Amino acid sequence: MIKQKITDNSLINHLANIETDKIDIFLLNKGTVRGALLHGTKMINQMRVNHNLGILETLTLGQSYMGAGLMTSMVKGNDRISFAIECGGPIKGLSVEASANGNIRGYLFANPIPITKPVESFDLSPFFGPGFLSVTKHLESSKQPFTGQVMMQHGRIAKDLANYFLESEQIKTAFILSVYFDKEGRSIGAGGLFLQALPGAKDTALESLEESIEKMPSLGKYFATGGSTHKLINESFKDFSPEIIGEKPVSFNCECSKERFTSFIASMDKADRDEILKNGPFPMVTTCHNCGTDYNFSKEELQAVFSN
Numbered sequence: 001m002i003k004q005k006i007t008d009n010s011l012i013n014h015l016a017n018i019e020t021d022k023i024d025i026f027l028l029n030k031g032t033v034r035g036a037l038l039h040g041t042k043m044i045n046q047m048r049v050n051h052n053l054g055i056l057e058t059l060t061l062g063q064s065y066m067g068a069g070l071m072t073s074m075v076k077g078n079d080r081i082s083f084a085i086e087c088g089g090p091i092k093g094l095s096v097e098a099s100a101n102g103n104i105r106g107y108l109f110a111n112p113i114p115i116t117k118p119v120e121s122f123d124l125s126p127f128f129g130p131g132f133l134s135v136t137k138h139l140e141s142s143k144q145p146f147t148g149q150v151m152m153q154h155g156r157i158a159k160d161l162a163n164y165f166l167e168s169e170q171i172k173t174a175f176i177l178s179v180y181f182d183k184e185g186r187s188i189g190a191g192g193l194f195l196q197a198l199p200g201a202k203d204t205a206l207e208s209l210e211e212s213i214e215k216m217p218s219l220g221k222y223f224a225t226g227g228s229t230h231k232l233i234n235e236s237f238k239d240f241s242p243e244i245i246g247e248k249p250v251s252f253n254c255e256c257s258k259e260r261f262t263s264f265i266a267s268m269d270k271a272d273r274d275e276i277l278k279n280g281p282f283p284m285v286t287t288c289h290n291c292g293t294d295y296n297f298s299k300e301e302l303q304a305v306f307s308n
Helices: 009-016 041-051 055-074 157-168 203-214 219-224 229-236 258-266 270-279 299-307
Strands: 022-028 033-039 080-087 093-099 103-108 131-138 146-151 173-181 187-197 243-248 284-287 294-297
Touching: 009 041, 022 055, 022 229, 033 055, 033 203, 033 229, 041 055, 041 103, 041 187, 055 080, 055 093, 055 103, 055 157, 055 173, 055 187, 080 157, 131 157, 146 157, 157 173, 173 203, 173 219, 187 203, 187 219, 258 284, 258 294, 258 299, 270 299, 294 299
Parallel strands: none
Antiparallel strands: 022 033, 022 243, 033 187, 080 093, 080 131, 093 103, 131 146, 173 187, 284 294
């Protein structure tokens, strides 16, 4: 992966003066509710510059990255979790993958998202339309990945992820996903919250938690103004005996490389090889959809690859 440089000096200074990106994992109500709070402002900005995204695209893919990142609080080791949306609206769909160590990558099916008039709100439901959301868990302990799928009920990533867990796994879950932009369109704050009932959770306690969530500040705006994950957990859930049990980094990262793409090219059949060498174009550009990285291959490089 090649990380593109963020060139906006104002944004660079802002990112240098806020809390680092991370996920705090915690328990509430004597271990009957598990939670994760994600700060991802730097991640979202690196994602944005690598994929060359506008505001609408940053909002959509940024919420998706944070949703996937929050779900890694349920996996460990070399486990991975991914989710995809296929829909009939202008967004068309998206695919995002997150590993247990906090590396997240993924892409929009349509970039830019085609729109016919200026965006008037951050309600994404008109851009999704009818569709399906699927979640896949790649667990080291399982021989095959497990995939569950539900229809999109809301057209809002946070609500549809929560609905997935309720319908597919019968677990009460809540998500908040927030990206905050300044007047110039910079994404200066991004955060997400995940809460999930565990065995022993009482309905009355969950109802009280819902009330506490509604009183929380906008996570994107909170982190944009220098907010702390620890402080937010302890203050927002002070009546539920919060216990922070873990912390891990989160970042936009992809394991692609020119060497990997070289292997893909080397496996092409002879007819395709001959066609490329004869007609080009050169350099041949290959792109990783997950991170937006381009890898260029000159004619001489391709001749060397094909000769082996």
